[in-house]
Amino acid sequence: MDLNWRDRHTVQASGPIEKGDAIKFAALPEFQTLELDSPGGLVGEALAIAANMDARGAIRTVVRAGASCASACAMALFVSGKTRVVYMGGRVGIHSCAQPNGIPAPECNKAMAANATAHGVPWGVIEGFGKYTKPSSMMWLRAEDAECWGLMRWNAQDLSSTGIDCYKWASRIPPVEITIANAATVDYVDCRANAGSSRTYMSTGSDEQGFSQAFRSACERVAADPATPKYAAVDIIMWLALTDPRVSSLKPGTLMVNILDRDETQIGNCWKCLTIIAMSELMNGYPKQALEDFRKAANVARRDTGSVPAWLSSRADMAAAEAAKQNR
Structure with missing residues (x-):
């Protein structure tokens, strides 16, 4: 060596x-x-x-x-x-x-x-x-x-390296239903399990899963919590950026960039990060820039996973349509 x-x-x-x-x-x-x-x-x-x-x-x-x-x-x-x-x-x-x-x-x-x-x-x-x-x-x-899976430890105080997140997903343990009553105690494992685009999503069959106001308020808090593992936070932020019409108040792009310490190499190799940036650009009226970043996200997703989620392609099509309107 x-x-x-x-x-x-x-x-x-x-x-x-x-x-x-x-x-x-x-x-x-x-x-x-x-x-x-x-x-x-x-x-x-x-x-x-x-x-x-x-x-x-x-x-x-x-x-x-x-x-x-x-x-x-x-x-x-x-x-x-x-x-x-x-x-x-x-x-x-x-x-x-x-x-x-x-x-x-x-x-x-x-x-x-x-x-x-x-x-x-x-x-x-x-x-x-x-x-x-x-x-x-x-x-x-x-x-x-x-x-x-618990292989990482971001800092000496990080106690999240239990692997419980992926363990629950692999064991098919049903996710906790996030309600107003339990919103204050929800953690990142619960948020990811209920977020449809997440690595550890498990369907409960409920139409409200991942879309309720209780989910959004609880998981916005969790995503912004410094104790939440960084990649888990990115996973949650992406779902909120895709589904929450009021997510702009969270400033998802800025939050994600700060979570990853403004590391451009990290962000450029993270298709979920690029998707968050693209969604932020689209929400703020910059469809051309959004289209470029959606395409970057698709390329990284294809490299890392072998495929591109259908919803990512549809968001890129949406950005292309908006960009075409601006060109008229």
Whole structure:
């Protein structure tokens, strides 16, 4: 694994994890952030590096746009960060361990899971996903999924990394119906489960689901709450921008940009962010700019998911029609 300095606080680690890398890593001077872009490699070396990260304390692990951190990189190094973020456009990959001859190594999976849980990652994400993903395969998690399953931790105070959001969705646990009576206690898991365009949406069959005034008032509060995980907040804001006729008072575009710390690379690699911007532009009478950003959103969605939601295409058509009127 190549270890290079981006700046005096940041080390970039790229390439396969090989024999001797733990010694190279331990020799590094003090730093704060470890940027990862690696297919994985030797588990023993990776766990030794993880132990050194613990000894240093407060290392932030990052997977940036265009980077991939897979196998031992994800299951040992990334999860060992005191804080850890997969940026939009990045991804982490999980699978089960194997011996050099290709035979599965369950004890290795357990060691990886033990290290991950010691750093606050849900046990099932490493042990469960690893157990059911063959060594020859890879379960890729992009930024939003990495947050949803509890792999990420935005800051030291962030206690959202439980994976409960995606766990409830995967277990098909029905969402809480958001009413005036419970609006004050609703959290981001409830808001996402009721938002039709959300990653973790589950239909209740009610026409009011995600459209009621109780939902809107509760989830506007949740979206603006700094304690809400950043990508979850973006998910909620997009639904509100698509469905709430009074959402302009929330200033959805500005709120989203501030949540992502005005990071243009993050926003440019986030199709939901680009959709929020486009909806804001359309609502404020700028259909030409909206059309451009809807098209950008569609391209990123196609890159990340393999398809473009029909409703996104229809919004782009709406912007095109409005832009054509302005040209007359």
